[in-house]
Amino acid sequence: MEILELIQANLLTPIILFFLFGIIAARIKSDLKIPEAISEFLPIYLLAAIGLHGGIEMRNTGFENMLIPMFVAIGLSLLFTLNHYQILRRLGKFNLFDSYALASTYGAVGAVHFSIGLSFLKNQGVSSEGYIAAILAVLEPLAFILAIFMTNMAVAKQIKTKKQSFSDDNAEIDIGLNQTKTKLSKVLHESITGKAIVILLGSIVIGYIIGKEGFEPIKIVFDDMFTGAIVIFMIEMGIIAGQRLDDIKKVGVFLTSFAIIIPLFNGIIGVLVSTALGLSVGGAVMFGLLMASASFIAAPAVLRHAIPQAKPSLYITSALGITFPFNIIVTLPILFTISTFVHSGEGAIDLFNFITEGF
Numbered sequence: 001m002e003i004l005e006l007i008q009a010n011l012l013t014p015i016i017l018f019f020l021f022g023i024i025a026a027r028i029k030s031d032l033k034i035p036e037a038i039s040e041f042l043p044i045y046l047l048a049a050i051g052l053h054g055g056i057e058m059r060n061t062g063f064e065n066m067l068i069p070m071f072v073a074i075g076l077s078l079l080f081t082l083n084h085y086q087i088l089r090r091l092g093k094f095n096l097f098d099s100y101a102l103a104s105t106y107g108a109v110g111a112v113h114f115s116i117g118l119s120f121l122k123n124q125g126v127s128s129e130g131y132i133a134a135i136l137a138v139l140e141p142l143a144f145i146l147a148i149f150m151t152n153m154a155v156a157k158q159i160k161t162k163k164q165s166f167s168d169d170n171a172e173i174d175i176g177l178n179q180t181k182t183k184l185s186k187v188l189h190e191s192i193t194g195k196a197i198v199i200l201l202g203s204i205v206i207g208y209i210i211g212k213e214g215f216e217p218i219k220i221v222f223d224d225m226f227t228g229a230i231v232i233f234m235i236e237m238g239i240i241a242g243q244r245l246d247d248i249k250k251v252g253v254f255l256t257s258f259a260i261i262i263p264l265f266n267g268i269i270g271v272l273v274s275t276a277l278g279l280s281v282g283g284a285v286m287f288g289l290l291m292a293s294a295s296f297i298a299a300p301a302v303l304r305h306a307i308p309q310a311k312p313s314l315y316i317t318s319a320l321g322i323t324f325p326f327n328i329i330v331t332l333p334i335l336f337t338i339s340t341f342v343h344s345g346e347g348a349i350d351l352f353n354f355i356t357e358g359f
Helices: 002-011 014-027 036-061 063-091 096-107 111-123 132-165 167-193 195-224 226-243 245-276 281-292 298-306 312-343 345-358
Strands: none
Touching: 002 014, 002 312, 014 111, 014 226, 014 245, 014 312, 036 063, 036 111, 036 132, 036 195, 036 226, 063 096, 063 132, 063 245, 063 281, 096 132, 096 245, 096 298, 096 312, 111 132, 111 226, 111 281, 111 312, 132 195, 132 281, 132 298, 195 226, 226 245, 226 312, 245 281, 245 312, 281 312, 298 312
16 A cells, blocks of 8 residues: 555656657647757756766775676676566567567666655655666666677678678678677767766766865756656656657557566566675665656657667657656555565565575
């Protein structure tokens, strides 16, 4: 019952209400839209604010304290991406390209999810380890790089098979192999030098350098105005999600179920693992949210060039039209409730017993 009450309370927060407002505006075919200059500015602002707080927290807690959570997050992200592929390929019967594109979309992390998670915790009066922003920056390109690499390996294997069957196609085969190599290096460069990663990493470094005292003069912009900026951004997210509601029929029952169940499962695993690592209630929620989130901003930019054979309607619609609304309305309260329980005395004992008995 506590989860239902928390979900209900979450529905009545400004962020969720403005998101729903955006969906309604899109469905009634209103000409409401956020000016392009503002829609381009807001993601940069949100990432800069997240990065600054993350850098300050890293300075306060020490870089070495985040290494274990970061390596665990990397391992989980890669493991989840491979698991997603197996589920989509074997159970969902998607083709190779769609399977890897979807797997990387759900293995990657979403900065918008992260922003909303921070605001949600603030409403609950709970804080989190700021260095998780650095984990966000590291995880952003990882799933894409793995998926592109695995796709290229699979394509190269197919080319090799053809080479054994048709020896007169050597020139075409060599070209194909070179293209896969170039594609991977290009994706690697674009992923690392993309504006989202650059502004996030740059802000983390700046936050680390200036510390809490240096942040005070700009606190009114990057702290007090943070929630207001998310609210405006959520109007745009709602409009985009509302425009894609009709496309949900095209993704099918299996992918719709996948887009709800798998992120929730990943998020719960993230909360349990991070709690075992010693993260706080809020830190475990944010860690779990990273594992549960799906990328719908970076994914289209990367995958359109890296895996052009994959259908954007599948990975964009599922991530933005299904997973994102479910995560911010339902998954977040569930993760918070689980994190609160396992951090309590009784819950911590149950978690310890579960881990020891499981292994």
